[in-house]
Amino acid sequence: MKDKFSTFDQIELTRRNMLRGMGAVAGTAALAATGLAPRGAMAQDMPVVRAYGVPTAALKDWSPLEASLGIKCELNGTSNDVGVFMRDIMASNLGDSTDIYIFESGTEDILGPRGMYAKIETDHPELTLWERTSDAWKRSPVVTDEEGNQWGVPVIGNADSFGYVPEAIGVDPASEEELSWSLMFEDEATRGRVAYGQGWSYSMPSAALYLKETGKADIKNVSDMTAEEAAVVADFLIERKKAGQFRTLYGAFEEQIQLLTNKEVDVINCWEPAVREANNVLGENATRYAYTVEGYFKWGHGAYVAAPAMERDNVDNIYKMLNYFLGGEYRALQARDRGYAGPNMDLGVAYAEENGWSDAEIEALRATEAKVNRKFEKPFTSTTTPQNASDIEEQWQRFLNA
Amino acid sequence: MTMNAELDAPMTQTRPKDKGRKPAMRIPVATVALWVICAAWTVLVIVPLLILFVYSFFSTEYFQTIYEPSLETWKGLFASGRWEVTLRTLRIALTVTLIELAIGFPFALWLAKGARSQMARAVFLALLTIPFFLDLSSRTIVWRAILGQNGLINTVLMSTGITDAPLDWLLYSEFSVHFGMIPALFPPMVLPIYMAIILIDDTLIEASNDLGATPAQTLWKVIVPLSLPGVMAGFVFTLGPALAAWVEPGMLGGGFVNLLSSSIESAYTALRYPVVAALSAFVIGLLLLILAVMALILRHLGGARLALRR
Numbered sequence: 001m002k003d004k005f006s007t008f009d010q011i012e013l014t015r016r017n018m019l020r021g022m023g024a025v026a027g028t029a030a031l032a033a034t035g036l037a038p039r040g041a042m043a044q045d046m047p048v049v050r051a052y053g054v055p056t057a058a059l060k061d062w063s064p065l066e067a068s069l070g071i072k073c074e075l076n077g078t079s080n081d082v083g084v085f086m087r088d089i090m091a092s093n094l095g096d097s098t099d100i101y102i103f104e105s106g107t108e109d110i111l112g113p114r115g116m117y118a119k120i121e122t123d124h125p126e127l128t129l130w131e132r133t134s135d136a137w138k139r140s141p142v143v144t145d146e147e148g149n150q151w152g153v154p155v156i157g158n159a160d161s162f163g164y165v166p167e168a169i170g171v172d173p174a175s176e177e178e179l180s181w182s183l184m185f186e187d188e189a190t191r192g193r194v195a196y197g198q199g200w201s202y203s204m205p206s207a208a209l210y211l212k213e214t215g216k217a218d219i220k221n222v223s224d225m226t227a228e229e230a231a232v233v234a235d236f237l238i239e240r241k242k243a244g245q246f247r248t249l250y251g252a253f254e255e256q257i258q259l260l261t262n263k264e265v266d267v268i269n270c271w272e273p274a275v276r277e278a279n280n281v282l283g284e285n286a287t288r289y290a291y292t293v294e295g296y297f298k299w300g301h302g303a304y305v306a307a308p309a310m311e312r313d314n315v316d317n318i319y320k321m322l323n324y325f326l327g328g329e330y331r332a333l334q335a336r337d338r339g340y341a342g343p344n345m346d347l348g349v350a351y352a353e354e355n356g357w358s359d360a361e362i363e364a365l366r367a368t369e370a371k372v373n374r375k376f377e378k379p380f381t382s383t384t385t386p387q388n389a390s391d392i393e394e395q396w397q398r399f400l401n402a
Numbered sequence: 403m404t405m406n407a408e409l410d411a412p413m414t415q416t417r418p419k420d421k422g423r424k425p426a427m428r429i430p431v432a433t434v435a436l437w438v439i440c441a442a443w444t445v446l447v448i449v450p451l452l453i454l455f456v457y458s459f460f461s462t463e464y465f466q467t468i469y470e471p472s473l474e475t476w477k478g479l480f481a482s483g484r485w486e487v488t489l490r491t492l493r494i495a496l497t498v499t500l501i502e503l504a505i506g507f508p509f510a511l512w513l514a515k516g517a518r519s520q521m522a523r524a525v526f527l528a529l530l531t532i533p534f535f536l537d538l539s540s541r542t543i544v545w546r547a548i549l550g551q552n553g554l555i556n557t558v559l560m561s562t563g564i565t566d567a568p569l570d571w572l573l574y575s576e577f578s579v580h581f582g583m584i585p586a587l588f589p590p591m592v593l594p595i596y597m598a599i600i601l602i603d604d605t606l607i608e609a610s611n612d613l614g615a616t617p618a619q620t621l622w623k624v625i626v627p628l629s630l631p632g633v634m635a636g637f638v639f640t641l642g643p644a645l646a647a648w649v650e651p652g653m654l655g656g657g658f659v660n661l662l663s664s665s666i667e668s669a670y671t672a673l674r675y676p677v678v679a680a681l682s683a684f685v686i687g688l689l690l691l692i693l694a695v696m697a698l699i700l701r702h703l704g705g706a707r708l709a710l711r712r
Contacts, residue, residue: 086465192570197659223567234448248574249657251664264550379562389672390462394482399670400660401483 012139018081026384047314047346049321052094053077053085053102057155057301064329071317082103082201089116095306100319102303105142106384108151111304118305120150126319129275129326129344137343142300152302153322154339159296159375162255163275163287167290168193168266173285178295183235183267192244195259195268198249200396201384206269209231209380213294222380227391238402249400260287264350267295272339295378332357335365341372441650451686458680465673475676479684484665484677488684489664490693494576495644498583502591502640505584507633510595511625515607527596530589542582549573549581549654574656582650590639598632600627634700646686 005190046066048081055077059065062073076098076361078085089111094101101107103119111117120143121128130138133154143152162184166173169189176336183190185207198205208225211217211233220228240246247265250256256274259265261281268274275289303325324330328347336342336357345365351360386392416570424538460467461474479485517523533541548554549572556568571577610620626633655661662685669677 081671083465083673086673162484198655198664198673201671247656250654251657258546262547262552262553344438360504385465385466389465390674392671393668394478397482397487397660397665398655400665400668401486 003192008018019364021247023226043119046070046072046247047317047399048072048074049317050097050098051100051102051303051321052088052098053078053100053303054080054156054301054339055103055315056080056340057102057303058209059330064333065324068329069324070321071320073321075102076399081252082107087109089115097135098306099312099314100303100311101103102155102301102306104384105300105302105382106386107141108143108302109145112151113239114147115307117151118307118310120153120305121319122150124315124319127326129321129323129347133343137300140300141335141383143304151330152304153325154343155239155301155303155325156334156338156342157298157300158272159372160255160269160271161290161292161296161375162261162269163272163278163289163371164268164289165263165266166285167261170286170326173288176291178291178293180214181206182214183290184269185210185245190267191243192247194246194250194267195250195256195270196246197269198251198400201299201382201386201389203269204230204233204237204392204396205380205382207237209295211236211296213379221282224386224388225392226388227395230388230395231398234399237399241402243398256369274341291375292378293378296375298376298379298381312317327351332365335368336361341368345369415542424655451683454686456678457681458683460676462672462674462676467675472496475598476681477506478677479680484681485684487665488658488681488688489686490660492529492688493643494579494583494659495641495647496692498580498587498644499585499591499640501580503633503637505631506588506591506636509557510599510632512591514596514599515602515604520672523664531587532648533589537611538649539653542649545578545582545654548575548632549578551630567690573654576655576659578648578656579651579661582654583647586650587607587640587644589635589644591607594635594639595629595632598629604627630700634696639695645689 047070051073053075055075058073058075058077059373066072078088080103082104085101086107089101089107095116099366108117112119121127135159137154139148139150140154143154144150144163162181164171164179164183166175169183169187171177171179180187184194184196204225205222206230208217208222212219212222217229217232217236219225225233248259250259250268253271253274256268257271257277260270260274260278272289275287278287279285299329303322305322309318310316323343326344326347328344328349328351330350331342331345332351333346334342336352345368348367349362349365352365364377431602458475459473460469461472462468511687513523513526517526543658546553550556551573552570552571553573555572556565559565560568606624606628608619611626615623641689646663647661652664660679664679666678669681
């Protein structure tokens with residue numbers, strides 16, 4: 001590829017595939033007309049890439065993939081519980097029946113060196129968009145380990161903060177000013193009106209970030225605290241819990257939506273789609289997702305190839321799938337449906353323009369890119385597998401039991 | 403010779419026509435069955451429990467179990483207050499079970515002996531089985547819309563002027579967890595007690611009355627002892643699910659009622675199998691203690707003999 005920022009390859013790929021798809025459809029239609037081919041035979045005959053991972057990475061409808069690449073993706077979903085995910089891979093020989101895994105960053109640090117993941121062949125002929133993908137995405141800790149080994153391909157990412165009810169905290173609903181995480185932890189106006197995630201890996205680092213950035217605690221690595229650092233954060237959270245700061249500790253995505261739509265709380269550290277869903281019920285800008293002063297819980301999902309899959313005869317299709325995650329169609333659909341960004345956002349905009357999306361939808365894609373770029377300038381990048389996981393989890397229990 | 407004496411006769415005793423033949427070796431079926439059951443019990447229950455206990459003396463580092471014996475996990479159990487989770491779980495489970503018993507026993511007694519209409523009995527029994535056909539999460543989450551700050555109860559209380567502000571403790575508290583568990587665990591308590599009481603011969607109750615016993619004496623001297631097997635079954639069927647409760651504490655406790663299930667789940671996210679093993683071992687120890695106390699109470703009331711009667 002001569003110009004790594006060019007959209008030429010992606011556009012050409014789309015056109016070529018469209019022609020190929022039209023030919024296939026025309027052929028099938030002709031066969032169907034003569035009664036020789038059953039309806040849906042084309043979809044059934046497509047090669048399949050079997051995936052296992054979080055459903056967040058799935059398209060709401062995979063048919064655009066089938067039309068574009070002529071392959072099917074069968075995704076078996078799992079929760080975002082890293083323990084369950086790693087146990088399934090390590091103890092169940094999942095690689096014998098699965099081609100790719102899709103999960104939040106961190107598992108590659110353990111499962112890569114242990115031989116569960118295959119290294120990515122960045123020069124594979126089907127991985128045509130690799131070169132043009134920025135290092136910020138493709139060489140991020142989401143898909144590489146500490147030694148720099150490339151274990152995955154970036155799929156989606158976002159920078160999580162907290163959802164809030166502008167009216168309740170006295171902020172203009174249209175404002176994009178940066179708010180402090182103190183609204184979550186210390187603000188008198190929100191005391192008793194805050195929902196806090198019940199999982200240690202999602203919630204504890206945000207509290208650590210707040211303490212570190214406001215100079216209230218000396219924490220070296222927010223995403224991998226030592227036992228002593230985690231104890232300081234737990235002490236702070238226990239004190240806030242006893243002061244009545246938290247209305248509830250929630251456990252699931254559905255609860256995030258319910259807490260916002262029921263107006264049971266005014267502030268909640270949650271996923272961005274929860275705010276979207278709440279606004280679908282309450283109206284535009286009834287709830288907002290915060291830009292913050294201190295930083296964000298930055299996360300990314302990677303696609304990792306199961307090591308045994310490299311011994312099977314489906315490798316080309318697997319790499320087509322990996323390339324699809326880097327392409328415009330997947331990027332545009334994910335951004336539109338979930339508000340998540342990812343690598344090669346410009347290809348997503350190009351795809352939307354070529355496919356007749358409305359100006360508002362195209363503008364929303366650009367806004368998603370701008371939003372993520374703005375947020376990614378601040379700390380911190382999360383991991384699901386901190387080295388000190390046992391100590392952090394232990395301190396989190398202290399908070400829960402206080 | 404009595405029949406028992408015949409059965410007890412030595413196996414070598416042979417009938418006259420078998421004289422001169424080598425006696426066939428006979429192994430009593432009951433003995434074989436006992437050994438099979440013991441062996442199965444050992445393999446399926448005792449050995450896994452021992453493995454569980456041994457596992458609790460290992461530790462976890464970076465999502466990997468370290469197979470070196472240490473007390474680190476047990477120390478952590480107490481340092482983090484996790485042991486309190488087991489006590490809290492036991493306390494809530496026992497409270498719910500006793501409330502169920504207090505409500506369930508009179509209801510079962512009325513259903514078995516007081517309800518004159520067969521139709522009413524059939525309707526109530528059908529109503530008791532309905533929860534088994536509905537998903538527990540769906541049944542539980544409904545309470546959030548009723549008990550929340552903007553829920554039905556608080557809305558009624560405030561609109562009628564009974565309270566000025568919403569009652570926070572209605573939801574996300576130990577109260578709401580108890581409240582959610584009681585309807586869910588009512589059928590497992592009532593149905594065994596009902597089965598035990600309905601089997602009590604009415605002539606025994608009539609005889610007690612004819613002999614001048616007051617209704618209270620008939621209840622304590624006749625009905626309660628004869629229904630003890632059902633009470634014990636109901637106790638166990640309620641206590642077990644209450645100890646393992648996950649849905650109600652999660653949905654109604656708001657994270658402030660940290661019970662065994664969620665503590666184990668949290669440890670599992672860091673693949674801390676030794677912590678899971680230690681928590682489980684600790685609970686099993688406490689359960690054995692409770693069962694021993696129950697056995698003593700049962701012996702005192704003569705229930706052990708009743709439970710084994712034919």
